[in-house]
Amino acid sequence: MHQPGLNNFQVRKHNKALFMSLMWRHKRLSKSRLAQLSGLTIPASSNILEELMNEGKLEHSPQSLSSRGKSSGSYQLPSTGAWTLCMCVTPTRIEYQLADAQLVGRGECGQITFSVTTPEALLSQIANMWRRVSQTWPKQRINLALAVHGQVDPVTGVSQHMPQAAWKAPVELKYLLEEQLKIDVRVDNDCVMLALAEKWLNPRQQSEFCVINVDYGIGSSFVINGEIFRGNLYGSGQIGHTVVDPRGQRCSCGRYGCLETVASLSALKHAARQRQPGAEPTNRQLLAAWKAGEPWILDWVSHAAAAIGMSLYNFLNTLNINQIWLYGRSCEFGAQWRDAIIRQIAFNPFDPQDTLKSKATNIHFGQLDRASQILGIGYLYVEER
Numbered sequence: 134m135h136q137p138g139l140n141n142f143q144v145r146k147h148n149k150a151l152f153m154s155l156m157w158r159h160k161r162l163s164k165s166r167l168a169q170l171s172g173l174t175i176p177a178s179s180n181i182l183e184e185l186m187n188e189g190k191l192e193h194s195p196q197s198l199s200s201r202g203k204s205s206g207s208y209q210l211p212s213t214g215a216w217t218l219c220m221c222v223t224p225t226r227i228e229y230q231l232a233d234a235q236l237v238g239r240g241e242c243g244q245i246t247f248s249v250t251t252p253e254a255l256l257s258q259i260a261n262m263w264r265r266v267s268q269t270w271p272k273q274r275i276n277l278a279l280a281v282h283g284q285v286d287p288v289t290g291v292s293q294h295m296p297q298a299a300w301k302a303p304v305e306l307k308y309l310l311e312e313q314l315k316i317d318v319r320v321d322n323d324c325v326m327l328a329l330a331e332k333w334l335n336p337r338q339q340s341e342f343c344v345i346n347v348d349y350g351i352g353s354s355f356v357i358n359g360e361i362f363r364g365n366l367y368g369s370g371q372i373g374h375t376v377v378d379p380r381g382q383r384c385s386c387g388r389y390g391c392l393e394t395v396a397s398l399s400a401l402k403h404a405a406r407q408r409q410p411g412a413e414p415t416n417r418q419l420l421a422a423w424k425a426g427e428p429w430i431l432d433w434v435s436h437a438a439a440a441i442g443m444s445l446y447n448f449l450n451t452l453n454i455n456q457i458w459l460y461g462r463s464c465e466f467g468a469q470w471r472d473a474i475i476r477q478i479a480f481n482p483f484d485p486q487d488t489l490k491s492k493a494t495n496i497h498f499g500q501l502d503r504a505s506q507i508l509g510i511g512y513l514y515v516e517e518r
Contacts, residue, residue, distance in 0.1 A: 149181055152167060160235055227245050228244045252302070289307065290305065319510075328342075328343075332361075341454050343456070351393050375391065400437070402414065404433055445496075449478055
């Protein structure tokens with residue numbers, strides 16, 4: 134079958150998108166650096182920059198990024214435009230970070246905790262937080278970007294299922310908040326937030342990688358060929374609901390022996406309650422007991438890491454992704470926990486560790502601070518442009 138080539142319009146469109154991607158990642162670049170990063174000539178780069186400035190997508194700045202020779206200044210994203218209040222939302226907590234038009238953080242990353250039993254109460258918490266921030270910046274339009282725990286439909290902005298919530302029905306977060314606040318709202322899963330943060334804010338990012346969030350539950354998100362992979366039903370990344378023990382505990386999803394019932398912090402709390410009925414230990418107390426070397430927790434952590442590793446092994450054999458970033462409070466279990474995960478994937482026959490070290494699977498703790506992680510959800514606006 135004949136495959137038509139790209140015409141000049143398509144090439145120009147591709148190059149403009151490439152330049153904008155580089156600008157969102159670096160925020161400010163010189164023409165020569167843009168040419169170097171894109172592989173284009175200086176004259177070609179000049180033409181693209183002129184078009185982007187005419188479209189209002191970039192601004193020229195007299196600020197030089199080099200102390201050597203004559204400089205023509207630099208280019209930056211527009212400093213005016215809507216800001217974004219980025220939030221990570223659960224039924225008990227909102228973490229938030231305000232970002233300006235260039236998606237650079239403004240102010241400190243904050244957090245509020247609460248206890249809500251209805252979707253309406255959660256919506257009220259989100260709206261009140263937005264109003265509080267908006268009052269601080271009364272002349273600035275501030276949109277919302279929400280990272281929500283559980284399964285989300287990013288197209289409709291519906292939270293389909295939120296673990297820990299007292300309710301089971303879907304919640305139309307996007308529609309209800311846009312109607313109430315008269316702003317733009319974007320919604321996606323909290324693991325997508327981490328993947329977007331890695332994609333846009335980690336200078337070492339690759340075009341294909343995976344983030345695993347091991348916390349109250351266990352979730353993941355995959356970036357394949359530079360794009361978030363969500364699947365047709367937007368359920369991609371539900372690694373926590375892969376079955377590792379068919380005769381195990383019943384999971385919130387209705388099946389038995391899911392990874393979450395074996396290796397999440399909620400599973401650790403369940404194990405602690407079984408050992409001491411009536412006890413309600415906090416994550417901090419359980420972590421302290423682990424650090425103190427309490428044998429049963431040491432055994433539990435080792436078994437949990439092995440289970441995560443086995444699930445990852447299956448994913449790696451399917452997708453052949455060799456970069457994994459670990460996030461979540463379970464990362465406090467440290468290097469031994471991570472090494473136990475790594476040992477389970479070391480037998481991957483498609484991972485030539487002995488001959489191609491540079492391409493062997495790399496599993497590292499995520500290096501982005503919490504503010505950067507939360508800013509990741511704001512890049513939903515960038516990705517739709």
